[in-house]
Amino acid sequence: EAQVTQNPRYLITVTGKKLTVTCSQNMNHEYMSWYRQDPGLGLRQIYYSMNVEVTDKGDVPEGYKVSRKEKRNFPLILESPSPNQTSLYFCASRGQGAFYEQYFGPGTRLTVT
C-alpha cells in the first residue's frame, strides 16, 4: 500500500530536549516536505527536499532541521524545542513535477511544555 508514515504520532516533551520525528514514504518519490498546522493558520511549510541531499527552507523553518540521506526518509529534527513549536506536523511526498498532488502522512501531534 502506497503511504507516508510518521513516528511518533503523539509526543509530549519538555523545552530544550532534542527530538526527531521520522517520516518515510514507499512510493519512490523525489520530493518530500514538512508542514505544521496551527489553529486558525492552516498548514505552513517548514522545509522541503527535492531529492536526496537537496533540502531547502519553507515559510517557517526557524527552530527546525531536516536531512535527506535516503530517498524514502525525511526526518524533522528539533534541536531545542520550545513551547511555540507545539503543533500538528505533517510530512508529505510527491513524484516529479510540481503539479502532482502531494500525499500526506497521518500527522504527529507535538506538545512542548
Add this chain to the structure above:
Amino acid sequence: DQQVKQNSPSLSVQEGRISILNCDYTNSMFDYFLWYKKYPAEGPTFLISISSIKDKNEDGRFTVFLNKSAKHLSLHIVPSQPGDSAVYFCAAINQAGTALIFGKGTTLSVSS
C-alpha cells in the same frame, strides 16, 4: 499575509443537498489549485485539482470552478453525504513549484 483565503470557517448542509465551499487567492501568478479533505486524526487527502487554463474540473460528485478574473474558486459537492463531513482545505502551488499554499480550511458538516 494570507495568499489563499477561505473566509467561511464552517458550513452546515443537509444530506442530498449541494455543498459549496469557497476560496479566494491574491497572487495572480498561481496557476494550479487543489482541494484537500481532512478527517480528524488523519492527514489531508487529495480531492480534486484545477489548472488555471481551465474553468471547471469534475470528478464524480465533486466539481471545482475557477474564476481567474475574480481570483476565486469553489468546490461543489452534489449530492452531499454524511461521510463528506470533514475539513476542506483549498491550496495553490507556489510559483517555484516547491510548496502548497493553504487556506485556513472550512469545516463541512453534513447532517442526515
